Amino acid sequence: MVEKNIQNNETVLEVDDLVVHYNTEEGVAEAVNGMSFTLHKGETLGLVGETGAGKTSVALAIMGLLPVPPSQIIRGSIKLNGEELVGKKNKEMRSIRGDKIGMIFQDPMTSLNPVMSVGDQIAEVIRLHENISKGEASVKAGKMLEKVGIAADRYKEYPHQFSGGMKQRVVIAIALACNPNILIADEPTTALDVTIQAQVLELINDLKKDYGTSVILITHDLGVVAETCDRCAVVYAGEIVESGSLEDIFLHAQHPYTKGLFGSIPRLDVIVERLHPIKGLMSDPMTLPEYCSFYDRCDHACEECKQGEPACMEVSPGHIVRCRLAHPEAMKPESWEKGQA
Amino acid sequence: MDEILKVEKLKKYYATPRGLLHAVDNVDFSVERGKTMGFVGESGCGKSTLGSTIIGLEVPTGGKIIYDGRDITFPTKKELKELRKELQMIFQDPFSSIDPRMSISDIIAEPLIIHRMYRSRQERTKKVEELMDIVGIARRYAYSYPHELDGGRRQRVGIARALAVNPKFIVCDEPVSALDVSIQAQVLNLLQDLQRDHQLTYLFITHDLSVVRHISDDICVMYLGQIVEKCSAAELYLHTLHPYTKALLSAIPIPDITIKKKRILMKGELSSPIEPKDQCRFAARCPYANEECYSSCPKLMDVGNGHMVACHKVHSLEDNL
Numbered sequence: 109m110v111e112k113n114i115q116n117n118e119t120v121l122e123v124d125d126l127v128v129h130y131n132t133e134e135g136v137a138e139a140v141n142g143m144s145f146t147l148h149k150g151e152t153l154g155l156v157g158e159t160g161a162g163k164t165s166v167a168l169a170i171m172g173l174l175p176v177p178p179s180q181i182i183r184g185s186i187k188l189n190g191e192e193l194v195g196k197k198n199k200e201m202r203s204i205r206g207d208k209i210g211m212i213f214q215d216p217m218t219s220l221n222p223v224m225s226v227g228d229q230i231a232e233v234i235r236l237h238e239n240i241s242k243g244e245a246s247v248k249a250g251k252m253l254e255k256v257g258i259a260a261d262r263y264k265e266y267p268h269q270f271s272g273g274m275k276q277r278v279v280i281a282i283a284l285a286c287n288p289n290i291l292i293a294d295e296p297t298t299a300l301d302v303t304i305q306a307q308v309l310e311l312i313n314d315l316k317k318d319y320g321t322s323v324i325l326i327t328h329d330l331g332v333v334a335e336t337c338d339r340c341a342v343v344y345a346g347e348i349v350e351s352g353s354l355e356d357i358f359l360h361a362q363h364p365y366t367k368g369l370f371g372s373i374p375r376l377d378v379i380v381e382r383l384h385p386i387k388g389l390m391s392d393p394m395t396l397p398e399y400c401s402f403y404d405r406c407d408h409a410c411e412e413c414k415q416g417e418p419a420c421m422e423v424s425p426g427h428i429v430r431c432r433l434a435h436p437e438a439m440k441p442e443s444w445e446k447g448q449a
Numbered sequence: 450m451d452e453i454l455k456v457e458k459l460k461k462y463y464a465t466p467r468g469l470l471h472a473v474d475n476v477d478f479s480v481e482r483g484k485t486m487g488f489v490g491e492s493g494c495g496k497s498t499l500g501s502t503i504i505g506l507e508v509p510t511g512g513k514i515i516y517d518g519r520d521i522t523f524p525t526k527k528e529l530k531e532l533r534k535e536l537q538m539i540f541q542d543p544f545s546s547i548d549p550r551m552s553i554s555d556i557i558a559e560p561l562i563i564h565r566m567y568r569s570r571q572e573r574t575k576k577v578e579e580l581m582d583i584v585g586i587a588r589r590y591a592y593s594y595p596h597e598l599d600g601g602r603r604q605r606v607g608i609a610r611a612l613a614v615n616p617k618f619i620v621c622d623e624p625v626s627a628l629d630v631s632i633q634a635q636v637l638n639l640l641q642d643l644q645r646d647h648q649l650t651y652l653f654i655t656h657d658l659s660v661v662r663h664i665s666d667d668i669c670v671m672y673l674g675q676i677v678e679k680c681s682a683a684e685l686y687l688h689t690l691h692p693y694t695k696a697l698l699s700a701i702p703i704p705d706i707t708i709k710k711k712r713i714l715m716k717g718e719l720s721s722p723i724e725p726k727d728q729c730r731f732a733a734r735c736p737y738a739n740e741e742c743y744s745s746c747p748k749l750m751d752v753g754n755g756h757m758v759a760c761h762k763v764h765s766l767e768d769n770l
Contacts, residue, residue, distance in 0.1 A: 331702030385634030
């Protein structure tokens, strides 16, 4: 659902030129390469991309959960309400995590503690961040359970007694227990069936409205983005290759990768004889080129694309494309014109 | 109609401590030669069990499977080995369905060795190279091991191995679910090309309605072990009749912001397939259910144009549309 009315511009989170590397035995994997984006109050930002694009690394960097070593934030800044998070001590991050930023992980089966009742797991977060008694925390946790659609009398049950969708509801309750400013949802519905996915997305949307939380939704599913996000950023090889409003991305996509993604998905409502996949494979983060990282897979690549990294171009207000060919005055190969028509 | 596979009243029950689990319950369908029959449903609806039962990996509890005029419901060991040359399977997870200690060429050659389908070593190598070309794996990977390949290539190895014995019928059990969208499109195109070039018949099992719509000629929608709706792919999306199919379709996020659709939110989750009562299995989640739905289990009935639906209320619902 596209929400037009919440376009106030109060920035909650600002990520600027973030670079994250993983030092492995075989070399340095460049997971995030200069990503910048902002998240406004009350909006949902979709980060879309394929496996290994660096979506989760960004989320972990914001949460301060990157495993150090092997990973390392090389440069860049992450500002939460103007407060710099990069370089904060573990102890300081612990008071922010769960309180100001909540996170939902992909797999609800492994993100819950199997030997602790679900109610206690919610109460644990509340007690960590709020100075209240055990009894008060339990009452609050029970209320949280009801909020996510689970009867409060299941407080004492354990994760294995819940189905996948119900477990994900518990995870959402934990993430939202302290009313955070930001909720990071990393593929929250990928492990769930479509009908359960619809329920969970609806729940996240409703809670977001009730609490005024800003959401970063990480997903590979453009359909999920279309139905839940206000803005969208397409991630490829650790860079945001295109970002803008839903209209910009879904109706006026400029970057060849974004267009390729749309050509790859079978559609329910449009019948095509053949899909048009992007050729080749995801670039290896160990050996990223000095030039455009999409060069090898791009249908429109030409010699000039090999000259340095492409610059970010604002093709219309708020719609940013990282491709040389998006420039209105760029020399365009024939294939590009064909693609536009 | 040239039927290659006919399944009648197929049942597969599992004994559990709490009673019999009806994984596949009275399933009837037939597949035409050279076509693709899609099976779609949520996890736990019995679609994978159905696939493995047809291919002989599970022994059916009852019913009949007729392949190319032969009854293959309870094959002997010898018959089963012969059948493997005709019926093959592509598995969901390219990470666990191939042996990590065998090289790519050994994996693809294995079925050739088992069925003695070559006269000399050279012929075998040649056949393996041919298969690698067909599925689009570069020959330099012949002596690589599965862990050196990405998911898309590994799935291609699984496809090459299934093709090695020149089968006529392939059960594809979620062959693209573990792959990224851009790779998924490549594999779907490959499967379509192979079907055209080798006159293959597919039984395509998936939870993804968009994928099944794209690749299938006919589609069966399964719910708790039973087929609830069966018709051609186009018909299913144009004239959806069963309330479950409707809810399923409306739950799929469509990557288009210009389409506004009403979502039917289903209450609750899949009920238990253990010792189900004689009633419509979807009744508890169905917005239209009444006493009739709780009194007996609806039969799959033809409502015209070969469109089969198992719903007591199908006629009254039709009027509402």
